[in-house]
Amino acid sequence: MSLRVVIYGVGPIGQLITRAAYEKGFEIVGAIDIDPGKVGKDLGEVAGLGRALGVKIESDADKVLREGKPDVVLHSTGSFLDRVYPQLVKAIRVGSDVISTCETLAWPWYRYPELAELLDNYARNNDVTILGAGVNPGFVFDALPSVLSTTIIRLDRLTVVRSLDASKRRYSFQKKIGLGMSPEQFREALARGEITSHVGFAESVLLTASIMGLRLDKVEEDQEPVIADANYETQYFRISPGQVRGVIGHGSGFVNGKEVIRVELRACVGCEDYEEVRLEGEPSITWRSTGTPGDPATAAVIVNLAPRIINERPGLITLKDLINYAYTA
Ligand SMILES: NC(=O)c1ccc[n+]([C@@H]2O[C@H](COP(=O)([O-])OP(=O)(O)OC[C@H]3O[C@@H](n4cnc5c(N)ncnc54)[C@H](OP(=O)(O)O)[C@@H]3O)[C@@H](O)[C@H]2O)c1
Structure with missing residues (x-):
């Protein structure tokens, strides 16, 4: 089964994620960004794929998510959970799993304990999984x-x-x-x-x-x-x-x-x-x-983990749920 994904955020990292998702054979069913310089353009062209993908970048996230019905949203718009929270909620609302490069989502109970609990409950109630990952946090330091x-x-x-x-x-x-x-x-x-x-x-x-x-x-x-x-x-x-x-x-x-x-x-x-x-x-x-080349490595982490989170338990998970090989205190 090919994974249906929406690219949420088409900045430099979202562009690398797009190229990696294309390389992996994922079915890219939508792209969201608010930058007026990108909206209306083809995702493949903006992401430097050298060819059109037939996917227009749109600013109406609700519409893209509702029509695209993705399995997983690949999200890379910002670092702070309080700012990206409404975007994550939109994805959860349509029943899509989410994997995000938002650094503070990697362990959200530290800076945003209340939002973390809200997000966890909302994800569980909608039977979706949400994960913060990347190269750092997400790989080199943890x-x-x-x-x-x-x-x-x-x-x-x-x-x-x-x-x-x-x-x-x-x-x-x-x-x-x-x-x-x-x-x-x-x-x-x-x-x-x-x-x-x-x-x-x-x-x-x-x-x-x-x-x-x-x-x-x-x-x-x-x-x-x-x-x-x-x-x-x-x-x-x-x-x-x-x-x-x-x-x-x-x-x-x-x-x-x-x-x-x-x-x-x-x-x-x-x-x-x-x-x-x-x-x-x-x-x-x-x-x-x-x-480790940080930017392409971030995209690699996201697309390598995306097929795995669709089988994880619903709710807000962390890399702790995926790593079962480590020193035990
Ligand atoms: N965990 C990790 O290891 C890791 C690694 C690399 C990057 N990151 C993080 O990943 C994020 C993305 O990196 P980047 O360099 O691509 O950032 P960026 O240059 O800021 O690009 C983000 C893109 O998302 C768009 N955007 C912002 N708010 C949006 C919204 N509400 N809806 C839709 N699109 C929105 C931005 O549009 P505008 O430009 O118009 O605002 C921009 O096009 C950053 O926060 C970065 O720190 C994490």
Whole structure:
């Protein structure tokens, strides 16, 4: 059976999801976006498929969902559950499962406990499954170290470092980490919500702890700009000495006052691409990669999980429901 999907959000990530869904042979039955520059255009052309798909991008989500009757909505419009909540409700209302790149949906009880409960009840009542996933949260800081921890008998501390060259990422990523701003502009824009930088440190920490059965007594997160000491240039930004060339941020989870989980992101122009997962305990193991290409990897996670969630229980689920291979506290 071919999976019927609606693409909800046709930004850079939605475009990659479209290409991946096409590659997987999914039946794309609708596309939704509010950007006037995209509405009315063919999805295949906007997504850079090099051919028309016969699917027009429309702004009337209710109409697209009602007429398309998708099995799964592939959603990528925003990072914060309070803003995307009405969109998710529209999909649930027509009986469609949802998999979303919304970072705060990966562990929604942290920032939005009331909305999480509402969403869970609404999904159960409509017999649909809803999942927040992606590359981060959704893979590098949580799913990956969880699976890697399966060979550890006693875990004292988990550290994940993800370092990436921000110049290789999409425009919206480079913008949200404040490239080219002064440090003061960065801090003010972050405080005002004009840029988000990385969203989801705490969600990854809580997701990992939950998969492993660790009871955390405290979670912290923070991020700081990385300042350029030379000139840098990306496809979209020119950065002079003294301006922001990236961010370093982390999330930490504590048990009995001791940091047992630390996830750290170094996203800057000129940074090396790698991920390192350090598991300290019995035995101690370090895994290192040459880097996961974040944007296509996000699309891959979404389309690889989409056929799986249609068989999951109704309600708001997390990656914890899909990962059953991990260290157990
Ligand atoms: N979990 C992960 O690992 C992961 C990885 C990558 C990205 N993400 C997140 O996924 C989201 C999408 O990324 P992106 O770079 O493609 O973002 P983007 O550039 O902001 O694109 C989002 C698209 O959705 C549209 N949109 C916004 N509100 C909408 C609504 N109510 N109905 C329909 N369409 C709407 C936007 O239109 P306008 O431009 O007109 O607003 C835009 O075309 C971001 O929040 C990003 O942080 C998560």
